[in-house]
Amino acid sequence: MDRRGFNTALLASSVSGFFASPALAGLNSAGSAGLIIGMLVYSDMILLDLVGPLTVFSMLQANVRLIAKTAEPVRTDVGILVAPNSTFGAAPENLDVLFVPGGLKGTLSAMQDQPTLEFLKLVGKRSRFVTSVCTGSLLLGAAGLLRDYRATSHWYVRDQLPLMGATLQKDRVVQDRNRITAGGVTAGIDFGLTVVAALAGEEQAKRIQLLIEYNPKPPFSAGSPEEAGQALSEDVLRRRDGLIRQAAQVSRAAGARLGI
Amino acid sequence: MDRRGFNTALLASSVSGFFASPALAGLNSAGSAGLIIGMLVYSDMILLDLVGPLTVFSMLQANVRLIAKTAEPVRTDVGILVAPNSTFGAAPENLDVLFVPGGLKGTLSAMQDQPTLEFLKLVGKRSRFVTSVCTGSLLLGAAGLLRDYRATSHWYVRDQLPLMGATLQKDRVVQDRNRITAGGVTAGIDFGLTVVAALAGEEQAKRIQLLIEYNPKPPFSAGSPEEAGQALSEDVLRRRDGLIRQAAQVSRAAGARLGI
Numbered sequence: 001m002d003r004r005g006f007n008t009a010l011l012a013s014s015v016s017g018f019f020a021s022p023a024l025a026g027l028n029s030a031g032s033a034g035l036i037i038g039m040l041v042y043s044d045m046i047l048l049d050l051v052g053p054l055t056v057f058s059m060l061q062a063n064v065r066l067i068a069k070t071a072e073p074v075r076t077d078v079g080i081l082v083a084p085n086s087t088f089g090a091a092p093e094n095l096d097v098l099f100v101p102g103g104l105k106g107t108l109s110a111m112q113d114q115p116t117l118e119f120l121k122l123v124g125k126r127s128r129f130v131t132s133v134c135t136g137s138l139l140l141g142a143a144g145l146l147r148d149y150r151a152t153s154h155w156y157v158r159d160q161l162p163l164m165g166a167t168l169q170k171d172r173v174v175q176d177r178n179r180i181t182a183g184g185v186t187a188g189i190d191f192g193l194t195v196v197a198a199l200a201g202e203e204q205a206k207r208i209q210l211l212i213e214y215n216p217k218p219p220f221s222a223g224s225p226e227e228a229g230q231a232l233s234e235d236v237l238r239r240r241d242g243l244i245r246q247a248a249q250v251s252r253a254a255g256a257r258l259g260i
Numbered sequence: 261m262d263r264r265g266f267n268t269a270l271l272a273s274s275v276s277g278f279f280a281s282p283a284l285a286g287l288n289s290a291g292s293a294g295l296i297i298g299m300l301v302y303s304d305m306i307l308l309d310l311v312g313p314l315t316v317f318s319m320l321q322a323n324v325r326l327i328a329k330t331a332e333p334v335r336t337d338v339g340i341l342v343a344p345n346s347t348f349g350a351a352p353e354n355l356d357v358l359f360v361p362g363g364l365k366g367t368l369s370a371m372q373d374q375p376t377l378e379f380l381k382l383v384g385k386r387s388r389f390v391t392s393v394c395t396g397s398l399l400l401g402a403a404g405l406l407r408d409y410r411a412t413s414h415w416y417v418r419d420q421l422p423l424m425g426a427t428l429q430k431d432r433v434v435q436d437r438n439r440i441t442a443g444g445v446t447a448g449i450d451f452g453l454t455v456v457a458a459l460a461g462e463e464q465a466k467r468i469q470l471l472i473e474y475n476p477k478p479p480f481s482a483g484s485p486e487e488a489g490q491a492l493s494e495d496v497l498r499r500r501d502g503l504i505r506q507a508a509q510v511s512r513a514a515g516a517r518l519g520i
Contacts, residue, residue, distance in 0.1 A: 046315070047311050047314075047315065048311050048312065048315040048472070051307050051308050051311045051338070051340075052308065054307075054338050054340075055306070055307065055308040055337070055338060055445070058337065058338045058339075077315070077318065078311070078314050078315060078318045079318075080311075080314075080340075080342055080343070081343075082340055083340070083341075134473075154473060155473055172475065172476075172477040173477070173479070183473045183475070184471075184472060184473030185315070185471075185472040185473055185474075186449060186472050186473060186474045186475075186476065187473060187475075189446060189476070189478075190476060190477050190478055190479060193478065193479050193480065194479045197479065197480075202480065203492075205479070205480060205482075206480050206482035206488060206492060207482075207492060207495065207496060209478060209480055209482040209483050209488070210482050210483065210484070210485070210488040210492060210493065210496055211444075211445075211496060212308070212444060212445040212446050212483075213394075213414060213415055213443045213444030213445055213446055213447060213483055213484065214445075214446045214476075214478055214483040215432065215443070215446075215478075215483030215484040215487065216432075216446065216449070216450060216474075216476035216478065216483070217432040217433070217450050218449075218450055218453065218469060218474055218475075218476065219433070219450060219453050219454045219457065219465070220453065220457075220462065220465060220466050220469055222465075222466035222467075222469040222470050223469050223470065223472075223473055223474040223475030223476070224470070224473065224475040225470070227475065228466060228469070228470040232463075232466060232467060232470060233470065235467065236467060236470055236471060
């Protein structure tokens with residue numbers, strides 16, 4: 001860490017399910033206890049991609065596992081480290097939800113990491129729901145988990161999903177059978193509530209929505225390329241050009257490996 | 261940590277501003293470099309209260325400090341620990357933004373902690389903007405920083421703000437002179453974009469909104485007591501009854517100390 005110039009090192013523990021969250025206790029309804037939710041964590045992921053859904057899932061009496069390749073904490077976009085509480089080898093075999101967050105730089109590394117792809121392939125087959133937020137769907141795609149499924153991703157890379165056999169559907173949250181994928185970063189909150197409704201019913205999802213006061217009022221209308229307009233969208237695409245081109249190469253290579 | 265039964269300990273580093281966030285680099289516009297944003301972190305805060313605004317602020321070339329009473333990492337509602345990178349004694353003297361997240365259980369402890377109140381009082385006087393999300397405004401109120409200001413908080417405790425001399429305004433984000441307070445948890449994203457616009461202009465705020473694809477589409481309409489309806493709202497109030505009553509006592513005592 002020192003080589004990256006950070007001032008302070010610190011001990012951080014990891015999520016071990018609902019009981020880590022006493023402030024949110026007492027909200028369980030019948031049927032959500034015993035759920036096992038596995039959330040992949042990896043270096044350079046966007047922390048908000050994880051924390052939106054995690055906050056929502058933490059309000060169920062679910063066993064939430066933060067699963068990484070090794071026990072090492074992973075660095076996120078905002079500099080905060082997240083500790084896994086499970087490794088690929090020690091993860092539960094059957095998940096109610098397999099979740100993959102995004103963060104393009106980290107996603108591209110993970111898409112080229114064989115152990116990560118193997119893990120997702122294996123667990124994806126056995127999970128009740130296979131899900132993602134943001135560029136996480138590119139990683140699901142590279143593991144062959146979105147072939148012949150409708151899916152979405154962050155707006156600036158979603159066009160690449162078909163390179164790995166998925167059909168792009170430009171919606172905030174897209175469900176096709178047991179695959180649930182969502183748009184960029186903040187879509188994780190809409191996504192989390194959608195998944196809770198599927199797992200534990202609408203009443204539970206609405207209760208959580210009220211608790212987190214999810215009554216959004218963006219001060220501007222610039223949250224999609226259509227709303228932001230051409231000039232701003234092109235500006236963002238230009239600033240992200242290198243990563244987006246790299247994503248296309250990596251997605252194409254993944255598609256080739258899948259025989260697409 | 262062991263006594264709390266967590267499986268894994270980990271090293272986590274802390275935010276040291278934009279350079280911690282290479283994935284988001286290259287988005288600075290003139291005028292946002294050199295900004296110093298101080299975000300209070302404390303035990304039992306809600307991680308999403310912090311990470312919403314932090315994600316937005318990280319996209320400016322600002323110096324973001326996570327400030328706590330001691331250098332110890334603080335536990336959040338979802339079990340993830342956050343490391344401060346500054347302590348009260350070592351915090352920058354003049355902040356562009358002083359920010360306080362919420363999380364009722366933690367907020368109540370902090371409202372009764374003299375060093376925390378002293379720090380906020382001192383730094384609040386010297387900050388360009390004094391801000392909060394969720395129950396963070398109760399803590400600002402207890403430090404005397406909302407007296408004679410319009411403000412808001414999480415819906416289930418916002419009625420208590422007047423106990424500490426504030427005037428309640430029931431909006432998602434409320435600005436009164438240099439005080440900017442917001443509603444519960446997810447309001448932090450609306451809040452963050454509002455603050456960025458104030459610091460660096462609308463164009464910058466819109467660019468960040470597009471990057472985080474903040475184009476919310478809640479699957480249900482239950483994010484406010486009005487939308488959720490009486491039955492669900494009363495259900496949540498009943499489940500939170502103990503903490504809300506305790507908050508009223510603590511707010512009243514704080515008001516008495518302030519001579520209100």
